[in-house]
Amino acid sequence: MAPVVLALRRLPNPRLTGLGAGLFASATMLVLGFLDWLILDGSPLAYGLLFLPVSALTALWVRTADLVTAPISVPIAFAVGVVPISGGTGGFGGQAMAVVTALAVQAGWLYGGTLVAGLITSVRKVRDMGRRQRATARPTAPQRRSAP
Incomplete structure (x- = not known):
């Protein structure tokens, strides 16, 4: 096998529940939003570029049974993380308006990351359906009857 494939196989392969995937994405985007605010003064380009791999990891790490939750939780995580970089002033109303404007x-x-998560989960679901179909289509060996 190629060394790249072997290196990728050594990486962790967590399986998160739907809630866990949403919490992972939200917490990661919130931390990245604060880091973007501290280091780059709230650069929308950096935040958007960092959102794409978080979307991909969320879609890759969610359990097969919870695949539908990844494209739903990723936009929520984007909205959570955009709060620090939105730059709102003037109390709650000003902050809320800044978040809506930033969104x-x-x-x-936002659409790009959601599309990434949707494509990855769709491919994973199709592969899982094919795997299940192959498992049920395998011919079973005839069982021998024992002589009395």
């Missing part, structure tokens, strides 16, 4: 301005990144 509208960065909608391309």
Whole structure:
């Protein structure tokens, strides 16, 4: 096998529940939002670029039974993480308006990450359905009857 494939197989392969995947994505995006705010003064480009791999990891690490939750939890995580970089002032109303504005301005990144998560979970689901179909289509060996 190629060394890249062997290196990828050594990486952790967690299986998160739907709730766990949502919490992972939200916590990661919140931390990345604060780091972006501290280091890059809230760069929307950096935040959007960091959102794409988080979306992919969330879709890859969610359990097969909870695949539908990844494309749902990823946009929520984006909204959670955009709070630190939105730059709102003037109390709760000003902060809420800044978050809504940031979500509208960065909608391309939001749609892109959601599309990444949706494509990965769709491919995983199709592969799982094929695996199940092959498992049920295997001919079973005839059982021998024991002589009395």
